[in-house]
Amino acid sequence: MFDFSKTEKSLVFSLANLAIISKYKIKFNKNEILFSADRIVTKFLKDVDFKILKADNKIDSPVIENATILFYNIPDESLDKLKSMFLNNVTVLESNNEGEVFLNENNNSKIYINGFLVATEKNFLFSYNIKKPTKTIIKKIEKLELPFKRTAYVHKIKTILLNCEKAEIAMYLAKDLEKLDGGQAHDEINWKDVQLHAVKLLNALNKYLFITKSDYVKYYYLIDTAIESGYKPVYISQNIKDIVESEKDFLGKNINTINVFLEKYSKNFEFAYINKDQLTDVEKENLKIVENLLKDLAVELEIKISTNMLETKNKKYHVKNRTLVLKKEILSNIDTTLENAIEGIGRILYPEVDANRAILNLFVKFLKDKQNKFTHVSKINQKESIINKFLNKFKKKDGEKDVR
Known part of the structure; x- marks a missing residue:
């Protein structure tokens, strides 16, 4: 694509340098180009056959205003x-002050400077037209260093x-976000600032x-609820999630x-x-x-019954x-009633530990309370039962928990 004959190089040199610094229209006719x-x-009109058809000032000036040239x-x-x-x-997907974004043709990305092709990319999601060339880009065009290396334009993209x-x-970027963990994403979505922009947008x-x-x-149960509420899930990597947890979108949400x-x-x-x-x-x-x-258990708490439930992993309490x-x-089944009630009571009494530990603590409390009642009724104080000996080992530790 960037292999040119000597004659072609002269035309490319003229057209490229004229195009990147001006607002222009170009028309290709039989063996002619109207620019x-x-x-x-005029210094860029070298070694080419041309004639100036129209100009607002003298054609021998260094810069000709509002001109039409025929090559x-x-x-x-x-x-x-x-x-x-x-x-x-x-078809331009979006245009802003910095440039234009459009879909690739045949999975081949093209990079343009003010409409002139300077590079191709194999793994870009979009093609781009950069509207504001840097001094470095202009110098590379003047030297006809085609194709550009990515370092020349990546910041502009x-x-x-x-x-x-x-x-x-944003939706195209979001679909690519989902491919990131599998290593199949396009190169743009590997840029974290672009990832974050897509999420915010x-x-x-x-x-x-x-x-x-x-x-x-x-949280599959909660995600199903979100989908039912009209949310569309978008998969992101853990790294970008860690970043967006503390970010706001463009509306401050x-x-x-x-x-x-x-x-x-x-x-x-x-x-x-x-x-x-x-x-x-x-029931x-x-x-x-x-x-x-x-x-x-000598526990005082309120029990309420609801026909619906806040979606949690068990969905029952x-x-x-x-x-x-x-x-x-x-409540129609004693097993599910006790499973959920015992776990819930444990979570209320021991909120600082996980559910399994809370249930264990509740069981220990239950045994201790039962043993204390048995000891009180039988008034057998001289000999300790086997379970009492076991529980006494933890008496001091349990006392410390009660203080907290």
């Missing part, structure tokens, strides 16, 4: 090659992307939920990670409480067993302060 621009720097005697094969060097018939504001660009434009693959395994969604969901959730007299006889009987358990909310449907 109109707001300014023509002629161009062989057909050269004309086709020159035509391929200019941006033509593309980032700047174009970071100035994009449309959802369409999507978050501001619509209801997206940004999750990692491990989030889905851990928190990024919708799983933690943010859970907080909003919990805050807005309303339980559908029912009275105990609305329970069936079986009342099983609830009574739980209430008797609380008496045996919820604890808040000294209240245990049980989902009505579990």
Whole structure:
């Protein structure tokens, strides 16, 4: 693509240098190129056949204003090659002050400077037209150093992307974000500032939920709820999640990670409480067993029954302060009633530990309370039972916990 004959190099030199510094129109005719621009720097018209058809000032000036030039005697094969060097018939996805973004043709990315092709990329998601060339880029064009190496334009590409504001660009980037962990993402999405921009833009434009693959395994039940509420999940890497947790989008809102969604969901959730007299006889009987358990444990807390439940991993109970909310449907089965009630009571009494440890602590408390009642009733103080000896080993430790 960038292999030129001597004659072609002269034309490329003239056209490239004229194009990157002006507002122009170019038309390719039979063996001719018609080039109109707001300014023509005449020093770039070297070793080419041309004539000036129109100009606002003297044609021998160093810079000709609002001029039209005709390049002629161009062989057909050269004309086709020159035509391929200019941006033509593309659908622009987004345009901003820094440049334009458009889809690739045949998975081949092209980099243009003010409409003139300077490089191709094998693993870019988009093609780009840079509107504001740097001094370095202009010097490279003057020396005809084609194709450019990526270092010459990569900063400009980032700047174009970071100035994009449309959802369409963000969605393409979001799809690529999901490929990042598998190593199949395009090169632009490997730039963390571009990743962050895509997340912020999507978050501001619509209801997206940004999750990692491990989030889905851990919170699948909550993600299903989010989807039912209209959220669309977008997978991101753990590294970018760690960054966006503390970021705001372009409207000043928190990024919708799983933690943010859970907080909003919990805050807005309303339980559908029912009275105990609305329970069936079986449900009342099983609830009574739980209430008797609380008496045996000498624990005072409120039990409420709801026909719905805040989505958690078990979905069957919820604890808040000294209240245990049980989902009505579990009360029809004594096993599920006790499983959820015991875990919930443990979470209320021992909030600083995990569920398993809380249940163990609750069991120890239950045994201690039972042993103390047995000792009081039998008034056998001389000999300690085997279980009492065992529990006495932890008496001091348990006493310290009570103080805290």
